[in-house]
Amino acid sequence: MQDNTLIKVQDLSVEFPLSSKKKVHAVSDVSLEVKEHEVLALVGESGCGKSTLGKAMIQLIKPTAGEVSFKDAVITNMPAKAFRDYRRQMQIVFQDPYASLDPRMSVRDIIAEPLETYNVCATPKETTERVVELLEAVGLSADHLYRYAHQFSGGQRQRIGIARAIALNPSFIVCDEPVSALDVSVQNQILNLLKDLQERFGLTYLFISHDLSVVRFIANRVCVMFLGKLCELGDTETIYTNPLHPYTRFLLDAIPKADPHRRRKERMLLSGELPSPVDPPSGCRFHTRCPYATEKCRTQEPEMKPVEGRMVACHLYAE
């Protein structure tokens, strides 16, 4: 393992049983590494398994097969007691700031909960002081201590969720669509905050998003997923300026540009709908929607291979 790797995922699969025969193949044989102090974005459409992968990486979902290691320890199947020390180092910020905060708890109690669970502070007074510190770090203030979630706007609630996630000084945070429920002007405030915290505390993020347009600013590397498989993984600028996998190209092309002069004259439209993860297509999982699919794509599954400075899983680039 390289020195600066924080999390390593090896052949990870997550399946959810539907009945004795059928199961949802949410994540299939995914391997990737997250380096220390980097922001890795995980993008794809709904149902592609990106949230499941994110949650499996921090053991909120038990993987069916494969291994996740954090620093030097394998955390998959680690006994709960031993895992306790690792849990505090990995936190999560959820998408929906309305559903992820307990409506009956004050802001102080919400943010103090992780501190109390791990007995970080000696007295309740110290805990409160630490909560105020955290509130200030995310752009709120001590005035907000005894308010309840419903008294805040969506952006402010997301700030509370972020304060809770950084309370234990974690090294790794999974940001699961942290801005998709927010309006544009507020969305940028939260992205700025996340980036600022990442730089200030040397955090590592897995930034999950369905929206490629919000990723460019925050991510160092981007990983594109389709139906439980990785398609392309590389540096953000490489992916944005020269996407290779057909799916990545479709995703980037589909973003509506806020400039009528850049209206697409001839649209590259993806035909059809997402295939079912219960019964994924044979060979390359994208072949049913891919305009370049050949016989090989229908039968043989492409592997992630290095091409032009990034990793791609596509037969088009096999030599």
Place this chain on the structure above:
Amino acid sequence: MEKMTLQVNDLCTSFFTDKGEIKAVNHVSFDVPKRSIIGIVGESGCGKSMTARSVMRLLKYPGKIVSGSIAIEDKELTALTEAEMSNVRGEEISMIFQEPMTSLNPVMKVGKQVQEVVLLHRKVTKQEAKKEVIRIFEKVGISEPEKRYECYPHELSGGLRQRVMIAMAMICRPKLLIADEPTTALDVTVEAQILELMKNLRDEIGTSIILISHNLGVVAELCDYVHVMYAGRIVEQAETFELFDNPKHPYTIGLMNAVDSLEKKQGVLDTIPGTVPNLLDLPEGCSFEPRCGKRCEKCVECVPELHEIAPGHLVRCHACGQEV
């Protein structure tokens, strides 16, 4: 003069709550020319959906149209009885919503739900109605229409459900289609398909469309005219190219900078400081004044009027003077 499909004049819609009157739509006027797509953009709570619901007269208690007129061609909608309005809905104006799952009946086959609309508005047999449903399903790009006719909503993907909603809305060839955030719940690749479909329907059937969206990209892609709303009022309106080339209102500029700056690779993203004002407690002057970088004394004192700064380009701002 151009023929108008819809003319909204000085519309005010309020919600009368225990805490006071919420002016959700505040003196809003706009026209929808025939065969055009007009966009209404703004952030959540700006009144864009309530404008649409007022046109459909689908406001929920305690919401009420306080004043103003809404005319489709020459028919004044605010004067109609509830029964007359029922005939207008679906026949002359129809609406699609953000979340197609909650707008469809979960225990009824989707084909039947669309057939119901035909049977309600036309004197046809069930057989004929079914044929028509299958024809419209084909038109809106539903593959295997006969098979989909027999499906329940939960068996369809989000994109297909939205296509069913569009089929239902378009089957009586309405003069006006109101699409309230039609692609917000969909993935980008599906969103592109649905936007393309709406454009084709306009071209083929000639329906005018009001597209309501928070997404400037969606609006830039599809609309001929754009109205920007903030805290219940239209703050800027112009033809799409003019608006995006020459935004004048500080709020419009702020929104556009926020979106454009996402292409930045480092530094800090542009934001609009502060938050949307409480509609129960609107500032006396311009509602954007507390967040505005160009504010002056006049902005605190009185609400600016919409004034024309270039042909067809109207702005509600004291700072964007009559310089043009």
